[in-house]
Each structure stands twice: as structure tokens, then as C-alpha cells.
Amino acid sequence: MSETAGQSDLRESYKEVKIGPKSFDIPEEWSVETIPDLCNLDTESFDASNHSEETFEYIDIESVSRGTINQSKTIPVEDTPSRAKQIISTGDILVGKVRPYLQAFAPVTEEHDGKVCSTGFAVLSAKEDVYSSYITQAILSKYFLDQMTNRMTGTSYPAVNKSDFENVRLFVPPLIEQKIIADILSTVDEQLQQIDEIIQITTTLKSAVANRLFVNGIKNNGQKSVKLGPKSVTLPNNWDVTKLTNLESPEENAVQTGPYQLGDVEFKDSGLRVYGQSNVTSDNYESVSNHISLDLEDDFSRYKIRSRDVLLTRMGTVGDASLFPDDAQPGILSYHLLRIRPDQNSCWSPYLHHLLNDGKIVMDQIKSLSHGSIMDGLNVSTLRQVRVPLPPLDEQQKIGQILDQFDKKIEEYSQSKQRLQELKNGLMQDLLTGKVRVNTDN
Incomplete structure (x- = not known):
């Protein structure tokens, strides 16, 4: 994202647009649209009294981290939270309205199709002429986050309202460019997910080895x-x-x-x-x-x-x-x-x-x-x-050295993830604002 210094600095085939107090240079063929222009914000309502099962799967703000729904909670119908009101579908995008700086923003994957989410989320469903994965990447951008945090109200429970989305805007390239940008960024997301899985497997293995060493030596x-x-x-x-x-x-x-x-x-x-x-x-x-x-x-x-x-x-x-x-x-x-x-x-x-x-x-x-x-x-x-x-001191040292090797591997994977995330952040800044264009000829 580059703030524009002046009209004379505009690149050829770029135009100056404003979002809030900031000016940006974006490609001439790109548009700037509000969230309601791009997405439907209405979703199917959940009525616990008509639910046929004894339990349901519930997603609250704590269940979501940046870009990922971590895990839903199994809730008995009789304990239905007052905020459990929205049924979500594959392809929807959850945007946390409460403390948006935590970036509880994530797409709904097949795994979570048909589950219930809190009214603490706005549920975005991309319209037919918009590529859903592009919207997902755009809501993870800094310029989107800045708009959300600027609209927060309240001190102990800072949040945005559903009506605020009428004034939150995204940069929108042609559909073919949306798809290519989203595919590039999604590829990096897949690599990040793979590293997360390796870290989890290594951590689980370390725990099993540790508990075995502490009783068997x-x-x-x-x-x-x-x-x-x-x-x-x-x-x-x-x-x-x-x-x-x-x-x-x-x-x-x-x-x-x-x-x-x-x-x-x-x-x-x-x-x-x-x-x-x-x-x-x-x-x-x-x-x-x-x-x-x-x-x-x-x-x-x-x-x-x-x-x-x-x-x-x-x-x-x-x-x-x-x-x-x-x-x-x-x-x-x-x-x-x-x-x-x-x-x-x-x-x-x-x-x-x-x-x-x-x-x-x-x-x-x-x-x-x-x-x-x-x-x-x-x-x-x-x-x-x-x-x-x-154990005897020499055996203590051997046990510690074995477990230190697991920690060393986990740290190496974590550093790789951090470097990859930094790469993605740079790509997002360049691709989602049109600073760097993708090839749409192929």
C-alpha cells in the first residue's frame, strides 16, 4: 500500500482514490466497492427450539484466529448461548465485529458447513460476480483492518456494528485478476498450514517421548x-x-x-x-x-x-x-x-x-x-x-538433550513459518492494492 504524495507522482494507468484519511494509487481498471456491493450480509437464522439434534456445533470469537476457524464447540441445545443465531455455509466469510484488531476473520470451509456462529460475526457471502477467495484475502489486509478499527465504538467492549460495513470499502480488480491474486496468496496459506501441521505433529511426538522418558528412562x-x-x-x-x-x-x-x-x-x-x-x-x-x-x-x-x-x-x-x-x-x-x-x-x-x-x-x-x-x-x-x-545426573543430561532436539526442530519450523508469513504480508501489500500486477494473459 502506498500513500499518494501528489497527482504528479501517479504511475501511468493508475488513479488516486481515498479510503478514510488515506490516499492510494490503484490501477485505472480497478474499482472501489463497499462490502454490501460485493457481499450479502444476511444469513439463515438458527432456532434452537426447532433443532432436531440434542447438540449443535458452535463457533464463537474465541474459535477463530487470523484466517482460520480453529475448532467449533459442541453445545447442548438446552445451553444455547444467546448469540448463537446464524447458520453458516461453505464459502461464507466470518468477520469478527468485536475487538476487530484481533482479526477473528476467516473463510468457512467444508468442515464447518452448516454450523452455527455467534452474532459477534458479520457473515459475508460473496455475490456471483465476485471471487470469494479474493474477498477472504482482502479482509486480511491492513487497509481493511484500519477501516474496522477506526469504526470501533465502546471502551470495555470495542466493536463495530453491522451498519458500519456500508462504509467499509475494498479495492476490486477484474474477476480474472481477483482469481489469480487469491490463488497466489492461497498457495502461501497452504504452505503455512503445512508448517503448522508439522509443528503440531512434532509437539505431540515430543510430549509422548517425554512422558515415556520420565517413567522408563x-x-x-x-x-x-x-x-x-x-x-x-x-x-x-x-x-x-x-x-x-x-x-x-x-x-x-x-x-x-x-x-x-x-x-x-x-x-x-x-x-x-x-x-x-x-x-x-x-x-x-x-x-x-x-x-x-x-x-x-x-x-x-x-x-x-x-x-x-x-x-x-x-x-x-x-x-x-x-x-x-x-x-x-x-x-x-x-x-x-x-x-x-x-x-x-x-x-x-x-x-x-x-x-x-x-x-x-x-x-x-x-x-x-x-x-x-x-x-x-x-x-x-x-x-x-x-x-x-x-535419575542419575548423566541420565538427566541425556533426557534433557533428547527433548532439547525436539525444541530445536520446533523453533526451526516456527522461524520458517515467520519468514513465510512476512513474505505473504509483503505480497498482500503489493497484490491487493495493484502496486504489483499479475499476468492475466495465460
């Missing part, structure tokens, strides 16, 4: 039955079972939650980093949302994180673990995290990281000790009651 030393929390498990005969307390580094505050008093501290744009839950769940420590003044470093010294510390989420999504990397910048942990600093002479940090993150043994105990509810957060006293399987 690597060496064949016979098995013994051990009760860990609510369940009995079999472990190799030469493995110990010990409380997490016994694995702590002998230094003070080896197991530590983040500081509650951070709520009274003014955050800065720079300074000492405050690592949070998102760093652990994404296993990415390149950036943080908050910093505190370096003048407070001594006051918060007990909350500092060092290389090879194991971090655990303790609020909201409880139990995600991550190993603080060697090359991360110094910082402290937020209140939502818990730090475990193992004694490296008895417990290898990568082994503990994988045991917490990939094995079921620890999480089952945490749930049992918390009586099934950890809504208020995981605390140190609960964690110290957890018992863990502990």
Missing part, C-alpha cells in the same frame, strides 16, 4: 512402583524420588515468587527488565513490557533471574515452564512467576525444565495438592510438597 534397569501424589507410576529401579525442596541450590531464596510490591513501583521504558508470564509461555526473552529503575536493583536483588534458573507460571495459565537462557539480559521476575534455582550437582536445570513443562507427573500433583483449584495461583509451599523422579 533411557537405561533398562528394571522398574519399581512409586506413588507420586494421586497416582502410582513405574520408575527405573536406580532412580530416586525426592521433594523439589531437596533439589534447590543451597543459597538463600532458591525458590522464589515474584515481588508483590511491584504494583507500587513506577515502570520505566528502560532500566532493569521485569520478565513476565508472556516470556515464559513463548519461551522468548528478547523483549519485555516493563522495566524498573536501576536505582531499585538492590531492593529487588532476591528476585533476580540467572542463567539456568527455571521459571514457572503461577497465575492464570499455571505450570508453563521455561529455562532462562544464557544470553538473556539481566532482570527480575514478575509477581506472576515462580523461580526455581536447582543445585546443579544433583539436578540438571534442562532436565527439571522438561519435567515441569512436558511431563504430567508434576502437574497432576499440583492439582491434587491444590484440591483441584489453582485459580488463586501456585505458591512456594505447594510446590515444595511436590515429589519428582530423579
Whole structure:
């Protein structure tokens, strides 16, 4: 998308058009149309009282991410949500009206034909003289998103209204060009989907291998039955079972939650980093949302994180673990995290990281000790009651190395996906505005 500097800068066979406050140069033979010009916005209504089955498949805003319907929910008819009003068909396009910046926009594939969606979506059905897949790609563009976010109203529940679509406009090339553009971008989407599937398969395989390693080990030393929390498990005969307390580094505050008093501290744009839950769940420590003044470093010294510390989420999504990397910048942990600093002479940090993150043994105990509810957060006293399987140090290292290889592969696939998504974003910007033309002669 290029904003036009002036009429003298127009390329030959291009014209200047305005969408909102912005000007664009598009090919002369392209038009600019509103959503109702291109799509029908009425869909078949769902009436639960006339539904012949005991359940139905429901798609709400949470079910949709950018370009994809992830999974529908099976809802008993007697529990029909008040927003379950629209029946969708293959080829329809769902556009989330609530918090549109989340881009809950996606086409309806055969898999979801006949399902029910929330009234939080506008359901677009392309008219006969419009290529549906082109509309799908256009609604994923930045210029469409800008129009949606500019029309949001409300603060706690920002949304657009159905009537707003009368003023949302798309660039429309001739039909043959629509098809070629959509086919090019859809090909990239298919490649992205293939990478997603590979990541999912690798993640599932890693989980299966991890749970097998944590009960069978690597060496064949016979098995013994051990009760860990609510369940009995079999472990190799030469493995110990010990409380997490016994694995702590002998230094003070080896197991530590983040500081509650951070709520009274003014955050800065720079300074000492405050690592949070998102760093652990994404296993990415390149950036943080908050910093505190370096003048407070001594006051918060007990909350500092060092290389090879194991971090655990303790609020909201409880139990995600991550190993603080060697090359991360110094910082402290937020209140939502818990730090475990193992004694490296008895417990290898990568082994503990994988045991917490990939094995079921620890999480089952945490749930049992918390009586099934950890809504208020995981605390140190609960964690110290957890018992863990502990192989000899050399076997810990081998288990950690095996699982590290899975993580390395998953990271490689994720980086490939990111590069491909960046390529697609560039193609969308060029093709959907006509900045780069496609060959329609063949």
C-alpha cells in the first residue's frame, strides 16, 4: 500500500482514490466497492427450539484466529448461548465485529458447513460476480483492518456494528485478476498450514517421548512402583524420588515468587527488565513490557533471574515452564512467576525444565495438592510438597538433550513459518492494492 504524495507522482494507468484519511494509487481498471456491493450480509437464522439434534456445533470469537476457524464447540441445545443465531455455509466469510484488531476473520470451509456462529460475526457471502477467495484475502489486509478499527465504538467492549460495513470499502480488480491474486496468496496459506501441521505433529511426538522418558528412562534397569501424589507410576529401579525442596541450590531464596510490591513501583521504558508470564509461555526473552529503575536493583536483588534458573507460571495459565537462557539480559521476575534455582550437582536445570513443562507427573500433583483449584495461583509451599523422579545426573543430561532436539526442530519450523508469513504480508501489500500486477494473459 502506498500513500499518494501528489497527482504528479501517479504511475501511468493508475488513479488516486481515498479510503478514510488515506490516499492510494490503484490501477485505472480497478474499482472501489463497499462490502454490501460485493457481499450479502444476511444469513439463515438458527432456532434452537426447532433443532432436531440434542447438540449443535458452535463457533464463537474465541474459535477463530487470523484466517482460520480453529475448532467449533459442541453445545447442548438446552445451553444455547444467546448469540448463537446464524447458520453458516461453505464459502461464507466470518468477520469478527468485536475487538476487530484481533482479526477473528476467516473463510468457512467444508468442515464447518452448516454450523452455527455467534452474532459477534458479520457473515459475508460473496455475490456471483465476485471471487470469494479474493474477498477472504482482502479482509486480511491492513487497509481493511484500519477501516474496522477506526469504526470501533465502546471502551470495555470495542466493536463495530453491522451498519458500519456500508462504509467499509475494498479495492476490486477484474474477476480474472481477483482469481489469480487469491490463488497466489492461497498457495502461501497452504504452505503455512503445512508448517503448522508439522509443528503440531512434532509437539505431540515430543510430549509422548517425554512422558515415556520420565517413567522408563533411557537405561533398562528394571522398574519399581512409586506413588507420586494421586497416582502410582513405574520408575527405573536406580532412580530416586525426592521433594523439589531437596533439589534447590543451597543459597538463600532458591525458590522464589515474584515481588508483590511491584504494583507500587513506577515502570520505566528502560532500566532493569521485569520478565513476565508472556516470556515464559513463548519461551522468548528478547523483549519485555516493563522495566524498573536501576536505582531499585538492590531492593529487588532476591528476585533476580540467572542463567539456568527455571521459571514457572503461577497465575492464570499455571505450570508453563521455561529455562532462562544464557544470553538473556539481566532482570527480575514478575509477581506472576515462580523461580526455581536447582543445585546443579544433583539436578540438571534442562532436565527439571522438561519435567515441569512436558511431563504430567508434576502437574497432576499440583492439582491434587491444590484440591483441584489453582485459580488463586501456585505458591512456594505447594510446590515444595511436590515429589519428582530423579535419575542419575548423566541420565538427566541425556533426557534433557533428547527433548532439547525436539525444541530445536520446533523453533526451526516456527522461524520458517515467520519468514513465510512476512513474505505473504509483503505480497498482500503489493497484490491487493495493484502496486504489483499479475499476468492475466495465460
